[in-house]
Amino acid sequence: MKTIISIFLAGSLLLLGSCSESGPTTEDATTNKVIKLWVAPDESQEAFWKIVVERWNKSGLGTPVELKTIPAVESSEKAILTALVADNAPDISTNIFSGFSTQLASLGQLQDLSVMDGYQELVSVRHMETIMQGWDQDGKKYVFPLYSNPTLIWWRRDILQRLGIIKIPETYDDVYALSEQYAASDNKYGMQIMTGKIWYDRWFDFISFYYAASNGAPYVKDGKALYKNEAGLAVLTFMETIYKNGWTALDFESDDPLTTGLVVGGVRGPWSISFFERMYPDTLKKIIVGPMITKHKGDGKTFTLADSKGLVIFKNSKVKEEAFAFISWVFSNDEISLLWLEKTSLPPARGDLMDNVIFKNFYNTHPIARQYASYVNVAVPSAFTENTIDVQKTMGFEMVDPVKFGTKSPEAALADAVRRTDKILRAEH
Amino acid sequence: MKIGNINIVEIKESQIGAALAISFLLFNVIFWAYPFLWLVILSVTEWRFFDVPTFSGLKNFFAVLYDPEFWRSLWNVIRFLGYYVPIVLACSLGFAFGLQHIGRGKVFIALSFLVAHISSGVAYSLVFEKIFSSTGPLNTFLADWFGFTIPWLSSPNMAMLSISLVVTWKFVGYYGLILYSGLVAIPQEIYDAAKLDNTKLLTKLFKVTLPMINAQLVMVLVFAITVAFGIFTEPYMITGGGPMESTNMPLLVIYETAFNRLQPSRAALMAIIIAVVSYLVIKIMRKLLEKNVELV
Numbered sequence: 026m027k028t029i030i031s032i033f034l035a036g037s038l039l040l041l042g043s044c045s046e047s048g049p050t051t052e053d054a055t056t057n058k059v060i061k062l063w064v065a066p067d068e069s070q071e072a073f074w075k076i077v078v079e080r081w082n083k084s085g086l087g088t089p090v091e092l093k094t095i096p097a098v099e100s101s102e103k104a105i106l107t108a109l110v111a112d113n114a115p116d117i118s119t120n121i122f123s124g125f126s127t128q129l130a131s132l133g134q135l136q137d138l139s140v141m142d143g144y145q146e147l148v149s150v151r152h153m154e155t156i157m158q159g160w161d162q163d164g165k166k167y168v169f170p171l172y173s174n175p176t177l178i179w180w181r182r183d184i185l186q187r188l189g190i191i192k193i194p195e196t197y198d199d200v201y202a203l204s205e206q207y208a209a210s211d212n213k214y215g216m217q218i219m220t221g222k223i224w225y226d227r228w229f230d231f232i233s234f235y236y237a238a239s240n241g242a243p244y245v246k247d248g249k250a251l252y253k254n255e256a257g258l259a260v261l262t263f264m265e266t267i268y269k270n271g272w273t274a275l276d277f278e279s280d281d282p283l284t285t286g287l288v289v290g291g292v293r294g295p296w297s298i299s300f301f302e303r304m305y306p307d308t309l310k311k312i313i314v315g316p317m318i319t320k321h322k323g324d325g326k327t328f329t330l331a332d333s334k335g336l337v338i339f340k341n342s343k344v345k346e347e348a349f350a351f352i353s354w355v356f357s358n359d360e361i362s363l364l365w366l367e368k369t370s371l372p373p374a375r376g377d378l379m380d381n382v383i384f385k386n387f388y389n390t391h392p393i394a395r396q397y398a399s400y401v402n403v404a405v406p407s408a409f410t411e412n413t414i415d416v417q418k419t420m421g422f423e424m425v426d427p428v429k430f431g432t433k434s435p436e437a438a439l440a441d442a443v444r445r446t447d448k449i450l451r452a453e454h
Numbered sequence: 455m456k457i458g459n460i461n462i463v464e465i466k467e468s469q470i471g472a473a474l475a476i477s478f479l480l481f482n483v484i485f486w487a488y489p490f491l492w493l494v495i496l497s498v499t500e501w502r503f504f505d506v507p508t509f510s511g512l513k514n515f516f517a518v519l520y521d522p523e524f525w526r527s528l529w530n531v532i533r534f535l536g537y538y539v540p541i542v543l544a545c546s547l548g549f550a551f552g553l554q555h556i557g558r559g560k561v562f563i564a565l566s567f568l569v570a571h572i573s574s575g576v577a578y579s580l581v582f583e584k585i586f587s588s589t590g591p592l593n594t595f596l597a598d599w600f601g602f603t604i605p606w607l608s609s610p611n612m613a614m615l616s617i618s619l620v621v622t623w624k625f626v627g628y629y630g631l632i633l634y635s636g637l638v639a640i641p642q643e644i645y646d647a648a649k650l651d652n653t654k655l656l657t658k659l660f661k662v663t664l665p666m667i668n669a670q671l672v673m674v675l676v677f678a679i680t681v682a683f684g685i686f687t688e689p690y691m692i693t694g695g696g697p698m699e700s701t702n703m704p705l706l707v708i709y710e711t712a713f714n715r716l717q718p719s720r721a722a723l724m725a726i727i728i729a730v731v732s733y734l735v736i737k738i739m740r741k742l743l744e745k746n747v748e749l750v
Contacts, residue, residue, distance in 0.1 A: 102713065102714065110503050110504070132502055133504065134504065222693060222694040223694040274588040274589050275605050275609070276587055276589075276607060277589055278583050278587035279587035279588075279590035280584075282589065411716075415715070426696065426698045430610070430697075430698070
């Protein structure tokens, strides 16, 4: 059996290998080495990396870098995985979220960055000690976080003014009141509650609301679902009330409802800033940003989700040290952090974002980006679990969708979702 | 030309034949037999992309057996067929009958319908997603003119119908042409005889036309069933398998199991089950509906 399997495995690798690309184009002639870097398929991030790689290659400080956008036909994860199996993986890849890093680490594909030369200096220069604790995986640091995107709520200031609302909504009651008022007008709704239909959309609805309601308590930890509590119930009851009263549409797939004025508010991340700057600059001028809403306004800032992604170095890379030297050069340079901010508007993952003088000028002229930066310290990353997709699909199937369609009470939905999630997590561990 | 007892022309022809057959066989070995055997091996092993597969007996079988999402996706195939087959058959027949009565521009119209078939699945899925949205142009029109909206994609009961309509739009020209080829092959004498017997229109349809294009109808049904088991782009792009997994089709589950859950062995077994079930469904359908039509 083993022989047959080996033959097939060898055959597969041969086939995949033959499909892989030919040699690098910018290989260093003398050392014959090159660092292959894959970056997120995102216009603004690509623009940033293009400039940085060009500067590095011109500087002659180390091994040249070959830049490529992740060839993501369906998803970055699939593209990276396929490349790893085909032995055609890059040395560094960005766009890695917590769940995927957990999977790759369990498959033994990631390099522990904390053992690399210069790691402590890099973390220290960016004041990332606390941030890195959030990315700890069994004492190892496989991911170097690049940005931390808090989710906040965008409100149409002009509509709030028209409705006579001066204060930015912060509680469920505030939203009920404005929804009742605005939905009374022709074919309008109060707030966009659900951001989409895919499993990852749960980050931007239920999980964001849950973090706000629970002061950042984990929803999955140590192989158990933990959201069957007062906070979880409060969020689902809020969703139920909004749907029952028709204060939100079943979906908003046609156009962004903030641009059409169909809703007064909706959850958005900082990535929407550059998108709106390009596509809807007039709407962007009418936007004010507020915190995630909760049942009762508490003291201090409201917690929220950090949609955080980082970069990894793959274990099979033959230029790990050189790759880390490149990373150190990029991320220990404050000017490059500023360039990142200017190109992407995404808050760089660093602890001195609001204190460092170099970012002050930028934030003084970019009030929406400043709002996001001010929430980085209360933004919690998504759960580190290999079963991200099942955990979040279950949230949709057992809980959020039934509450939306009124087929389950919030209590029953919560109990069902937690039961099924626990069962899945038990089966996999 | 003959040398001794050997015919040179015959040798050449047989060599060409063998060469052609070998290229076909080689293609099938590489792109069908090899992946299929690999699939079978994977289905009884534990493999997570980077390690060497180890024999795991029936572990994958039981994992799939107790996976409610997979069985729901199979049930969704039946639901899809329930919507898709009557709609696509009615529309394709309508298209074929229409084409029969068109004088000029027949080729142009036929080709126009085929454009849908060769269009990018991702592109038209994005368009239909917007058209069918709760706040999209179709619902805005319905709300403005008739005072109601239809939850095309957001209701678990309606979403599958909407996906069926999109897939129908894609295949109606293709299936229509197959049925049209059957219609034009029916001898006019049969219709003349039916006319002499004062046969009514519906009787003529069910007793003459449909039985006479049985081969084409069965062919279209075989295609429709394979589409139902193999559909991916439309539910992936338009509904993401939702709402409440009501459009979650087997290929979506296989894709997620292999590439998101990183369980390729389990996904391999699912693929084999899908292949066997689709083969059985086609076999049963042919047994029930296929007739040997002969003109004596």
